[in-house]
Amino acid sequence: MPNLAGLHTNIAAQCFRKTFEARTQIDPKGPNRMTTTPTNNTPTPVRLLRRWVVDYFNSHDASVAHEFIAPSYALEIGDHVFAGRDEQWLPAVAQQMQAFPGMGMTVHQIVSSHDKVAAYFSEHGSSNGRTAVWSGVAIYCSDGQVLTGCVAQEDYMTRQRQLKSGLCDAVEPPSPDPWGTPLLPPNMAAESVVREWLSQPWPSTTVRCDDEHISGVPLVFEVHSTEFTELFSSGDDVAFHVRQTGLYISGIPSLATCTIPMVLNGNGIVRVDQGKVVSGRVIRDRLGLKSRLQKALA
Template identity: 35%
Template sequence: MSLDPLSKLMQRYCFAYTATHDFSVADQIMADDYTFYMGEHAFTGREEAYKPAADRQFRAYPGLGFAVHDFFSNGDRCAMYFSEFGHSIQYGADSAWHGVSLYRWNGRLLTECRIEQDYYGRRRQLLSKTPDPIDQPAYAPWTAAVEKADPSSEAAAASWLKDGGLLKSKIGGLDDERVAPSIARVLLLSANTEVLDIMSAGKRVAFQVRVTGEYAGGLAELRGHEGTTAALYATGFADIENGDVCNVKAVTDRYTMERRILASVKK
Protein backbone atom coordinates (compact mmCIF):
# COMPACT_ATOMS: atom_id res chain seq x y z
CA MET A 1 0.00 0.00 0.00
CA SER A 2 1.13 3.55 -0.66
CA LEU A 3 1.38 5.97 2.23
CA ASP A 4 -0.67 9.13 2.45
CA PRO A 5 1.61 12.02 1.36
CA LEU A 6 1.60 13.78 4.74
CA SER A 7 2.19 10.52 6.62
CA LYS A 8 5.08 9.73 4.28
CA LEU A 9 6.56 13.18 4.89
CA MET A 10 6.31 12.68 8.64
CA GLN A 11 8.05 9.32 8.34
CA ARG A 12 10.96 11.17 6.73
CA TYR A 13 10.79 13.90 9.37
CA CYS A 14 11.06 11.35 12.18
CA PHE A 15 13.54 8.82 10.85
CA ALA A 16 15.45 10.42 7.99
CA TYR A 17 15.94 13.68 9.91
CA THR A 18 15.19 13.65 13.66
CA ALA A 19 16.62 10.23 14.48
CA THR A 20 19.73 10.83 12.35
CA HIS A 21 20.30 14.57 13.04
CA ASP A 22 20.70 15.13 9.29
CA PHE A 23 19.92 18.79 8.66
CA SER A 24 20.13 18.29 4.89
CA VAL A 25 16.85 16.39 5.15
CA ALA A 26 15.30 19.25 7.12
CA ASP A 27 16.05 21.46 4.11
CA GLN A 28 14.00 19.10 1.94
CA ILE A 29 10.93 18.78 4.18
CA MET A 30 10.55 22.17 5.94
CA ALA A 31 9.55 25.51 4.45
CA ASP A 32 12.01 28.41 4.71
CA ASP A 33 9.61 30.22 7.06
CA TYR A 34 8.91 27.11 9.16
CA THR A 35 7.53 28.22 12.54
CA PHE A 36 7.49 26.26 15.76
CA TYR A 37 5.58 27.24 18.88
CA MET A 38 6.74 26.09 22.29
CA GLY A 39 5.26 27.56 25.44
CA GLU A 40 4.98 31.31 25.12
CA HIS A 41 7.49 31.49 22.28
CA ALA A 42 7.16 31.41 18.50
CA PHE A 43 10.31 30.76 16.46
CA THR A 44 10.12 31.54 12.74
CA GLY A 45 12.64 30.52 10.12
CA ARG A 46 14.10 27.10 9.39
CA GLU A 47 17.66 28.44 9.19
CA GLU A 48 17.65 31.30 11.69
CA ALA A 49 15.43 29.84 14.41
CA TYR A 50 14.66 26.14 14.09
CA LYS A 51 18.04 24.66 13.18
CA PRO A 52 20.01 26.40 15.98
CA ALA A 53 17.49 25.19 18.58
CA ALA A 54 17.54 21.63 17.27
CA ASP A 55 21.32 21.64 17.04
CA ARG A 56 21.64 22.60 20.71
CA GLN A 57 19.55 19.58 21.67
CA PHE A 58 21.49 17.26 19.36
CA ARG A 59 24.80 18.48 20.80
CA ALA A 60 23.57 18.06 24.38
CA TYR A 61 22.44 14.49 23.58
CA PRO A 62 24.74 13.02 20.90
CA GLY A 63 22.97 10.13 19.21
CA LEU A 64 19.61 11.32 20.58
CA GLY A 65 16.99 8.68 19.84
CA PHE A 66 13.37 9.06 18.81
CA ALA A 67 10.26 6.86 19.08
CA VAL A 68 6.74 7.45 17.78
CA HIS A 69 4.05 6.09 20.10
CA ASP A 70 0.93 7.52 18.46
CA PHE A 71 0.16 9.41 15.27
CA PHE A 72 -2.91 10.50 13.36
CA SER A 73 -3.60 12.62 10.30
CA ASN A 74 -6.52 14.12 8.42
CA GLY A 75 -4.42 14.60 5.30
CA ASP A 76 -4.04 18.34 5.85
CA ARG A 77 -2.75 18.28 9.42
CA CYS A 78 -1.30 15.66 11.74
CA ALA A 79 -0.23 15.12 15.35
CA MET A 80 2.26 12.90 17.11
CA TYR A 81 2.92 11.54 20.63
CA PHE A 82 6.58 10.63 20.89
CA SER A 83 9.62 10.13 23.09
CA GLU A 84 13.16 11.37 22.80
CA PHE A 85 15.90 9.60 24.71
CA GLY A 86 19.65 9.68 25.07
CA HIS A 87 22.72 10.38 27.17
CA SER A 88 23.29 13.89 28.54
CA ILE A 89 26.87 15.10 28.21
CA GLN A 90 26.34 17.68 30.96
CA TYR A 91 24.86 15.31 33.53
CA GLY A 92 26.50 12.06 32.48
CA ALA A 93 23.12 10.36 32.70
CA ASP A 94 20.47 8.78 30.48
CA SER A 95 16.86 9.95 30.20
CA ALA A 96 13.71 9.51 28.14
CA TRP A 97 10.91 12.05 27.93
CA HIS A 98 7.61 12.48 26.11
CA GLY A 99 6.39 15.16 23.75
CA VAL A 100 3.26 16.00 21.79
CA SER A 101 3.41 17.94 18.52
CA LEU A 102 0.87 19.25 16.00
CA TYR A 103 1.86 20.02 12.39
CA ARG A 104 0.71 21.94 9.33
CA TRP A 105 2.00 21.63 5.79
CA ASN A 106 1.42 23.37 2.46
CA GLY A 107 0.97 20.18 0.46
CA ARG A 108 4.70 19.78 -0.05
CA LEU A 109 6.62 21.03 3.01
CA LEU A 110 6.02 21.33 6.73
CA THR A 111 5.18 24.91 7.68
CA GLU A 112 4.34 24.80 11.39
CA CYS A 113 4.82 22.78 14.56
CA ARG A 114 3.24 23.33 17.97
CA ILE A 115 5.05 21.29 20.58
CA GLU A 116 5.73 20.65 24.25
CA GLN A 117 8.30 18.28 25.74
CA ASP A 118 8.46 17.11 29.35
CA TYR A 119 11.69 18.77 30.43
CA TYR A 120 10.57 18.65 34.07
CA GLY A 121 10.50 14.86 33.95
CA ARG A 122 13.78 14.83 32.06
CA ARG A 123 15.46 16.89 34.81
CA ARG A 124 14.22 14.47 37.48
CA GLN A 125 15.86 11.58 35.65
CA LEU A 126 19.12 13.43 35.08
CA LEU A 127 19.45 14.47 38.72
CA SER A 128 18.57 11.02 40.06
CA LYS A 129 20.65 9.20 37.41
CA THR A 130 17.64 6.91 37.00
CA PRO A 131 16.13 6.93 33.50
CA ASP A 132 12.48 6.20 32.85
CA PRO A 133 11.60 3.22 30.64
CA ILE A 134 10.94 3.97 26.99
CA ASP A 135 7.36 3.28 25.91
CA GLN A 136 6.76 0.77 23.15
CA PRO A 137 6.71 2.44 19.75
CA ALA A 138 3.60 2.28 17.60
CA TYR A 139 3.57 -0.76 15.33
CA ALA A 140 2.66 1.05 12.11
CA PRO A 141 1.94 4.75 12.65
CA TRP A 142 2.35 5.76 9.01
CA THR A 143 -0.20 3.30 7.63
CA ALA A 144 -2.99 4.36 10.00
CA ALA A 145 -6.18 5.36 8.21
CA VAL A 146 -6.42 9.04 7.35
CA GLU A 147 -9.77 10.41 8.50
CA LYS A 148 -11.40 13.75 7.77
CA ALA A 149 -11.46 16.50 10.37
CA ASP A 150 -14.59 16.32 12.54
CA PRO A 151 -15.84 19.69 13.85
CA SER A 152 -18.05 17.97 16.43
CA SER A 153 -15.03 16.17 17.93
CA GLU A 154 -13.12 19.43 18.08
CA ALA A 155 -16.08 21.19 19.71
CA ALA A 156 -16.41 18.47 22.37
CA ALA A 157 -12.70 18.59 23.18
CA ALA A 158 -12.63 22.40 23.23
CA SER A 159 -15.59 22.52 25.62
CA TRP A 160 -13.90 20.02 27.93
CA LEU A 161 -10.66 21.97 27.86
CA LYS A 162 -12.36 25.30 28.55
CA ASP A 163 -14.16 23.71 31.50
CA GLY A 164 -10.79 22.91 33.06
CA GLY A 165 -10.81 19.25 32.09
CA LEU A 166 -7.10 18.94 31.37
CA LEU A 167 -5.76 19.60 34.87
CA LYS A 168 -8.65 17.58 36.35
CA SER A 169 -8.08 14.60 34.06
CA LYS A 170 -7.34 11.10 35.30
CA ILE A 171 -3.93 10.70 36.92
CA GLY A 172 -1.56 9.05 34.47
CA GLY A 173 -2.49 11.12 31.44
CA LEU A 174 -0.15 14.09 31.91
CA ASP A 175 3.61 14.27 31.52
CA ASP A 176 5.46 11.44 33.31
CA GLU A 177 2.65 10.45 35.69
CA ARG A 178 2.62 6.79 34.62
CA VAL A 179 6.25 6.21 35.60
CA ALA A 180 7.41 8.97 37.97
CA PRO A 181 7.99 8.00 41.63
CA SER A 182 5.55 10.74 42.67
CA ILE A 183 2.94 12.91 40.98
CA ALA A 184 3.95 16.49 40.18
CA ARG A 185 0.86 17.99 38.54
CA VAL A 186 0.41 21.76 38.53
CA LEU A 187 -2.61 23.03 40.46
CA LEU A 188 -4.11 26.34 39.35
CA LEU A 189 -7.02 28.08 41.05
CA SER A 190 -9.53 30.23 39.16
CA ALA A 191 -8.10 28.68 36.01
CA ASN A 192 -8.97 29.90 32.54
CA THR A 193 -8.11 27.80 29.49
CA GLU A 194 -7.47 29.31 26.07
CA VAL A 195 -7.43 26.88 23.16
CA LEU A 196 -4.56 28.07 20.97
CA ASP A 197 -4.88 25.34 18.37
CA ILE A 198 -7.01 22.27 17.79
CA MET A 199 -7.28 19.66 15.02
CA SER A 200 -9.00 16.35 14.52
CA ALA A 201 -9.15 13.22 12.43
CA GLY A 202 -12.48 11.52 13.02
CA LYS A 203 -12.90 11.06 16.77
CA ARG A 204 -9.25 11.80 17.54
CA VAL A 205 -8.27 15.31 18.61
CA ALA A 206 -4.98 17.10 19.25
CA PHE A 207 -4.70 20.50 20.90
CA GLN A 208 -2.50 23.24 22.27
CA VAL A 209 -3.76 25.26 25.24
CA ARG A 210 -2.70 28.00 27.61
CA VAL A 211 -4.07 27.69 31.15
CA THR A 212 -3.79 30.74 33.40
CA GLY A 213 -4.65 31.05 37.06
CA GLU A 214 -3.31 31.32 40.58
CA TYR A 215 -0.57 28.81 41.31
CA ALA A 216 -1.69 26.60 44.20
CA GLY A 217 0.91 23.85 44.35
CA GLY A 218 2.07 20.65 42.74
CA LEU A 219 5.76 21.35 42.13
CA ALA A 220 8.22 20.97 45.00
CA GLU A 221 10.52 23.56 43.43
CA LEU A 222 7.82 26.23 43.76
CA ARG A 223 7.02 25.66 47.42
CA GLY A 224 6.37 29.08 48.94
CA HIS A 225 5.24 30.63 45.66
CA GLU A 226 1.58 29.70 46.03
CA GLY A 227 -0.67 32.60 45.08
CA THR A 228 1.51 33.68 42.15
CA THR A 229 -0.21 34.30 38.83
CA ALA A 230 0.91 31.58 36.43
CA ALA A 231 0.48 30.36 32.88
CA LEU A 232 0.86 26.72 31.87
CA TYR A 233 1.05 25.61 28.24
CA ALA A 234 0.23 22.11 27.06
CA THR A 235 -0.14 20.04 23.92
CA GLY A 236 -2.10 16.83 23.97
CA PHE A 237 -4.21 14.06 22.47
CA ALA A 238 -7.75 13.06 23.35
CA ASP A 239 -10.34 10.70 21.89
CA ILE A 240 -14.06 11.37 21.75
CA GLU A 241 -16.40 8.49 22.57
CA ASN A 242 -20.16 9.08 22.69
CA GLY A 243 -19.46 12.79 23.05
CA ASP A 244 -17.13 12.32 26.03
CA VAL A 245 -13.39 12.97 26.24
CA CYS A 246 -11.18 9.96 27.04
CA ASN A 247 -7.69 8.55 26.54
CA VAL A 248 -5.98 11.85 27.34
CA LYS A 249 -2.24 12.06 26.74
CA ALA A 250 -0.74 15.51 27.25
CA VAL A 251 2.57 17.20 27.97
CA THR A 252 2.81 20.49 29.86
CA ASP A 253 5.55 23.09 30.09
CA ARG A 254 5.66 22.86 33.91
CA TYR A 255 9.47 23.11 33.82
CA THR A 256 9.35 26.40 31.92
CA MET A 257 6.42 27.61 34.04
CA GLU A 258 8.60 27.05 37.10
CA ARG A 259 11.37 29.12 35.52
CA ARG A 260 8.94 31.92 34.60
CA ILE A 261 7.64 32.14 38.16
CA LEU A 262 11.11 32.11 39.73
CA ALA A 263 12.33 34.73 37.25
CA SER A 264 9.40 37.02 38.04
CA VAL A 265 10.26 36.87 41.75
CA LYS A 266 13.85 37.99 41.07
CA LYS A 267 12.76 41.12 39.20
Protein backbone atom coordinates (compact mmCIF):
# COMPACT_ATOMS: atom_id res chain seq x y z
CA MET A 1 0.00 0.00 0.00
CA PRO A 2 1.17 3.58 -0.48
CA ASN A 3 3.18 5.32 2.20
CA LEU A 4 0.77 7.88 3.57
CA ALA A 5 2.87 8.83 6.59
CA GLY A 6 4.60 11.30 4.34
CA LEU A 7 1.28 12.68 3.25
CA HIS A 8 0.12 13.40 6.78
CA THR A 9 3.63 12.94 7.09
CA ASN A 10 6.00 -28.43 14.03
CA ILE A 11 3.28 -27.46 11.91
CA ALA A 12 2.05 -29.99 14.54
CA ALA A 13 -0.76 -31.71 12.65
CA GLN A 14 0.22 -34.06 9.82
CA CYS A 15 -3.08 -33.46 8.10
CA PHE A 16 -2.32 -29.75 7.78
CA ARG A 17 1.06 -30.52 6.20
CA LYS A 18 -0.60 -32.83 3.66
CA THR A 19 -3.17 -30.19 2.84
CA PHE A 20 -0.51 -27.56 2.37
CA GLU A 21 1.61 -29.81 0.14
CA ALA A 22 -1.40 -30.68 -1.96
CA ARG A 23 -2.26 -27.04 -2.49
CA THR A 24 1.18 -25.59 -3.26
CA GLN A 25 3.31 -25.59 -6.32
CA ILE A 26 6.44 -23.94 -7.66
CA ASP A 27 5.53 -20.93 -9.71
CA PRO A 28 7.22 -21.16 -13.13
CA LYS A 29 7.52 -17.40 -13.31
CA GLY A 30 10.37 -17.27 -10.83
CA PRO A 31 12.97 -19.55 -9.25
CA ASN A 32 11.81 -21.12 -6.02
CA ARG A 33 8.68 -18.99 -5.88
CA MET A 34 6.22 -20.95 -3.77
CA THR A 35 2.57 -20.19 -4.24
CA THR A 36 -0.78 -21.58 -3.10
CA THR A 37 -3.19 -22.96 -5.68
CA PRO A 38 -6.86 -22.06 -5.21
CA THR A 39 -9.46 -24.80 -5.51
CA ASN A 40 -11.89 -24.88 -8.41
CA ASN A 41 -14.67 -23.37 -6.30
CA THR A 42 -12.55 -20.46 -5.08
CA PRO A 43 -14.36 -17.23 -6.03
CA THR A 44 -12.70 -15.07 -8.68
CA PRO A 45 -11.94 -12.07 -6.42
CA VAL A 46 -9.93 -14.36 -4.12
CA ARG A 47 -7.94 -15.68 -7.09
CA LEU A 48 -7.17 -12.14 -8.16
CA LEU A 49 -6.18 -11.10 -4.66
CA ARG A 50 -3.83 -14.09 -4.45
CA ARG A 51 -2.03 -12.77 -7.53
CA TRP A 52 -1.98 -9.30 -6.00
CA VAL A 53 -0.32 -10.55 -2.78
CA VAL A 54 1.92 -13.37 -4.08
CA ASP A 55 2.90 -12.32 -7.59
CA TYR A 56 2.94 -8.55 -7.19
CA PHE A 57 3.32 -7.26 -3.64
CA ASN A 58 5.42 -9.94 -1.92
CA SER A 59 7.54 -10.36 -5.06
CA HIS A 60 7.97 -6.60 -5.52
CA ASP A 61 7.22 -7.17 -9.21
CA ALA A 62 5.19 -4.38 -10.75
CA SER A 63 5.57 -5.89 -14.23
CA VAL A 64 2.77 -8.39 -13.57
CA ALA A 65 0.22 -5.83 -12.37
CA HIS A 66 -1.26 -5.27 -15.83
CA GLU A 67 -2.31 -8.95 -15.95
CA PHE A 68 -4.91 -8.70 -13.18
CA ILE A 69 -5.36 -5.01 -12.33
CA ALA A 70 -7.43 -2.68 -14.49
CA PRO A 71 -5.75 0.41 -16.02
CA SER A 72 -8.40 2.55 -14.29
CA TYR A 73 -7.74 0.93 -10.88
CA ALA A 74 -8.04 3.40 -8.02
CA LEU A 75 -7.13 3.10 -4.35
CA GLU A 76 -8.99 5.10 -1.72
CA ILE A 77 -7.11 5.13 1.57
CA GLY A 78 -7.89 7.58 4.29
CA ASP A 79 -8.67 10.91 2.66
CA HIS A 80 -6.57 10.13 -0.41
CA VAL A 81 -7.38 8.61 -3.79
CA PHE A 82 -4.66 7.22 -6.07
CA ALA A 83 -6.42 7.05 -9.44
CA GLY A 84 -4.97 5.13 -12.37
CA ARG A 85 -2.92 1.94 -12.11
CA ASP A 86 0.12 3.31 -13.90
CA GLU A 87 -0.35 7.02 -13.31
CA GLN A 88 -0.68 7.17 -9.52
CA TRP A 89 -1.16 3.82 -7.76
CA LEU A 90 1.92 1.85 -8.84
CA PRO A 91 4.28 4.82 -8.29
CA ALA A 92 2.83 5.37 -4.81
CA VAL A 93 3.37 1.74 -3.80
CA ALA A 94 6.85 1.78 -5.34
CA GLN A 95 7.71 4.74 -3.11
CA GLN A 96 6.82 2.74 -0.01
CA MET A 97 8.75 -0.30 -1.26
CA GLN A 98 11.81 1.90 -1.63
CA ALA A 99 11.39 3.10 1.95
CA PHE A 100 10.91 -0.51 3.18
CA PRO A 101 13.05 -2.58 0.74
CA GLY A 102 12.21 -5.99 2.24
CA MET A 103 8.58 -5.22 2.95
CA GLY A 104 6.11 -8.11 2.83
CA MET A 105 2.47 -8.84 3.53
CA THR A 106 0.89 -11.53 5.74
CA VAL A 107 -2.79 -12.33 5.22
CA HIS A 108 -4.75 -13.12 8.38
CA GLN A 109 -8.32 -13.39 7.09
CA ILE A 110 -10.28 -13.16 3.86
CA VAL A 111 -14.00 -12.64 3.28
CA SER A 112 -15.43 -12.75 -0.23
CA SER A 113 -18.56 -12.14 -2.25
CA HIS A 114 -19.03 -12.78 -5.98
CA ASP A 115 -17.45 -9.44 -6.93
CA LYS A 116 -15.56 -8.26 -3.83
CA VAL A 117 -12.93 -9.59 -1.46
CA ALA A 118 -11.89 -8.13 1.88
CA ALA A 119 -8.57 -8.90 3.54
CA TYR A 120 -7.26 -8.36 7.02
CA PHE A 121 -3.50 -8.29 6.69
CA SER A 122 -0.27 -6.99 8.13
CA GLU A 123 2.59 -5.34 6.29
CA HIS A 124 6.07 -5.50 7.79
CA GLY A 125 9.59 -4.43 6.95
CA SER A 126 12.59 -2.35 7.92
CA SER A 127 13.46 1.23 7.10
CA ASN A 128 16.70 2.93 8.11
CA GLY A 129 17.57 0.09 10.48
CA ARG A 130 14.23 0.00 12.29
CA THR A 131 11.52 -2.59 11.81
CA ALA A 132 7.75 -2.24 12.08
CA VAL A 133 4.55 -4.22 11.64
CA TRP A 134 1.31 -2.48 10.83
CA SER A 135 -2.13 -3.94 10.12
CA GLY A 136 -4.76 -3.07 7.58
CA VAL A 137 -8.13 -4.00 6.18
CA ALA A 138 -8.79 -3.61 2.46
CA ILE A 139 -11.82 -4.24 0.26
CA TYR A 140 -11.08 -5.00 -3.41
CA CYS A 141 -13.62 -4.89 -6.23
CA SER A 142 -13.55 -7.13 -9.33
CA ASP A 143 -15.37 -7.15 -12.65
CA GLY A 144 -14.83 -10.91 -12.99
CA GLN A 145 -11.60 -10.51 -14.92
CA VAL A 146 -9.44 -7.98 -13.08
CA LEU A 147 -9.38 -5.95 -9.88
CA THR A 148 -10.95 -2.57 -10.53
CA GLY A 149 -10.48 -0.72 -7.24
CA CYS A 150 -9.82 -0.84 -3.53
CA VAL A 151 -10.74 1.03 -0.39
CA ALA A 152 -8.33 0.42 2.48
CA GLN A 153 -7.15 1.57 5.86
CA GLU A 154 -3.69 0.89 7.28
CA ASP A 155 -2.54 1.68 10.81
CA TYR A 156 0.23 4.12 9.98
CA MET A 157 0.12 5.56 13.47
CA THR A 158 1.27 2.26 14.98
CA ARG A 159 4.03 2.15 12.38
CA GLN A 160 5.19 5.57 13.50
CA ARG A 161 5.22 4.38 17.10
CA GLN A 162 7.48 1.41 16.32
CA LEU A 163 9.89 3.33 14.10
CA LYS A 164 10.24 6.00 16.77
CA SER A 165 10.77 3.59 19.69
CA GLY A 166 12.84 1.01 17.83
CA LEU A 167 10.60 -1.71 19.29
CA CYS A 168 8.81 -3.85 16.72
CA ASP A 169 5.44 -5.47 17.36
CA ALA A 170 4.94 -9.19 16.65
CA VAL A 171 3.32 -10.31 13.41
CA GLU A 172 -0.04 -11.89 14.12
CA PRO A 173 -0.62 -15.52 12.96
CA PRO A 174 -1.38 -15.95 9.25
CA SER A 175 -4.47 -17.58 7.87
CA PRO A 176 -3.59 -21.27 7.24
CA ASP A 177 -5.43 -21.23 3.89
CA PRO A 178 -6.48 -17.76 2.76
CA TRP A 179 -6.80 -18.66 -0.92
CA GLY A 180 -9.20 -21.52 -0.15
CA THR A 181 -11.73 -19.13 1.39
CA PRO A 182 -15.23 -20.22 0.30
CA LEU A 183 -18.01 -18.02 -0.96
CA LEU A 184 -20.88 -18.14 1.53
CA PRO A 185 -24.39 -16.70 1.10
CA PRO A 186 -24.91 -13.10 2.21
CA ASN A 187 -26.49 -12.47 5.60
CA MET A 188 -28.71 -9.41 5.58
CA ALA A 189 -29.48 -9.73 9.29
CA ALA A 190 -25.79 -9.68 10.13
CA GLU A 191 -25.28 -6.63 7.93
CA SER A 192 -28.04 -4.77 9.79
CA VAL A 193 -26.42 -5.63 13.12
CA VAL A 194 -23.10 -4.20 11.92
CA ARG A 195 -24.67 -0.99 10.63
CA GLU A 196 -26.25 -0.40 14.02
CA TRP A 197 -23.05 -1.39 15.86
CA LEU A 198 -21.05 1.16 13.92
CA SER A 199 -23.38 3.93 15.06
CA GLN A 200 -22.24 3.34 18.64
CA PRO A 201 -19.33 5.23 20.24
CA TRP A 202 -15.76 3.97 20.36
CA PRO A 203 -14.08 2.16 22.09
CA SER A 204 -15.49 -1.30 21.51
CA THR A 205 -15.10 -4.20 23.92
CA THR A 206 -15.78 -6.95 21.36
CA VAL A 207 -13.27 -6.31 18.55
CA ARG A 208 -9.61 -5.37 18.28
CA CYS A 209 -9.14 -1.87 16.94
CA ASP A 210 -5.86 -0.49 15.64
CA ASP A 211 -3.11 -1.18 18.22
CA GLU A 212 -5.23 -0.62 21.32
CA HIS A 213 -4.51 -4.19 22.50
CA ILE A 214 -0.81 -3.25 22.53
CA SER A 215 -0.78 0.37 23.64
CA GLY A 216 -3.65 0.10 26.12
CA VAL A 217 -4.85 3.53 24.97
CA PRO A 218 -8.26 3.40 23.25
CA LEU A 219 -9.59 5.99 20.87
CA VAL A 220 -12.66 7.58 22.45
CA PHE A 221 -14.93 8.92 19.72
CA GLU A 222 -18.63 9.81 19.93
CA VAL A 223 -20.37 8.82 16.70
CA HIS A 224 -23.15 11.08 15.45
CA SER A 225 -23.65 9.75 11.91
CA THR A 226 -22.33 7.07 9.56
CA GLU A 227 -21.85 6.76 5.81
CA PHE A 228 -21.08 3.37 4.23
CA THR A 229 -19.29 3.18 0.91
CA GLU A 230 -18.75 -0.59 1.16
CA LEU A 231 -20.52 -3.23 3.25
CA PHE A 232 -21.05 -6.89 2.37
CA SER A 233 -21.38 -10.24 4.14
CA SER A 234 -20.31 -13.83 3.63
CA GLY A 235 -22.11 -16.00 6.15
CA ASP A 236 -21.63 -14.47 9.59
CA ASP A 237 -18.65 -12.31 8.55
CA VAL A 238 -19.25 -8.72 7.49
CA ALA A 239 -16.73 -6.44 5.81
CA PHE A 240 -17.18 -2.68 5.66
CA HIS A 241 -15.78 0.74 4.97
CA VAL A 242 -17.43 3.47 6.99
CA ARG A 243 -17.06 7.22 7.38
CA GLN A 244 -18.15 8.18 10.88
CA THR A 245 -18.77 11.77 11.84
CA GLY A 246 -18.69 12.75 15.50
CA LEU A 247 -16.70 14.19 18.35
CA TYR A 248 -13.16 13.21 19.30
CA ILE A 249 -12.80 12.81 23.07
CA SER A 250 -9.37 11.29 23.67
CA GLY A 251 -6.83 8.66 22.61
CA ILE A 252 -4.37 10.56 20.44
CA PRO A 253 -1.31 11.73 22.39
CA SER A 254 -1.09 15.46 23.09
CA LEU A 255 -4.48 16.23 21.53
CA ALA A 256 -7.29 17.49 23.76
CA THR A 257 -11.01 16.95 23.34
CA CYS A 258 -12.44 18.75 20.32
CA THR A 259 -16.00 20.09 20.12
CA ILE A 260 -15.88 20.40 16.33
CA PRO A 261 -17.36 17.38 14.49
CA MET A 262 -14.69 15.29 12.78
CA VAL A 263 -14.68 12.51 10.18
CA LEU A 264 -13.15 9.14 11.06
CA ASN A 265 -12.60 6.62 8.25
CA GLY A 266 -12.62 2.93 9.21
CA ASN A 267 -12.44 -0.50 7.60
CA GLY A 268 -13.18 -3.80 9.31
CA ILE A 269 -14.11 -7.45 9.17
CA VAL A 270 -16.35 -8.51 12.06
CA ARG A 271 -18.33 -11.61 12.99
CA VAL A 272 -21.97 -11.61 14.08
CA ASP A 273 -23.46 -14.28 16.32
CA GLN A 274 -26.96 -14.29 17.82
CA GLY A 275 -27.56 -10.73 16.76
CA LYS A 276 -24.36 -9.27 18.18
CA VAL A 277 -20.89 -8.38 16.93
CA VAL A 278 -18.71 -10.85 18.83
CA SER A 279 -15.24 -10.50 17.29
CA GLY A 280 -13.28 -8.92 14.48
CA ARG A 281 -10.61 -6.48 13.41
CA VAL A 282 -11.08 -2.80 12.71
CA ILE A 283 -8.51 -0.34 11.41
CA ARG A 284 -9.29 3.38 11.54
CA ASP A 285 -7.47 6.29 9.97
CA ARG A 286 -6.21 7.80 13.19
CA LEU A 287 -3.45 9.63 11.34
CA GLY A 288 -5.97 11.43 9.18
CA LEU A 289 -8.07 12.25 12.24
CA LYS A 290 -4.98 13.57 13.98
CA SER A 291 -4.21 15.87 11.06
CA ARG A 292 -7.74 17.29 11.04
CA LEU A 293 -7.69 17.77 14.82
CA GLN A 294 -4.37 19.60 14.70
CA LYS A 295 -5.78 22.03 12.15
CA ALA A 296 -8.98 22.55 14.13
CA LEU A 297 -7.18 23.04 17.44
CA ALA A 298 -4.45 25.29 16.08
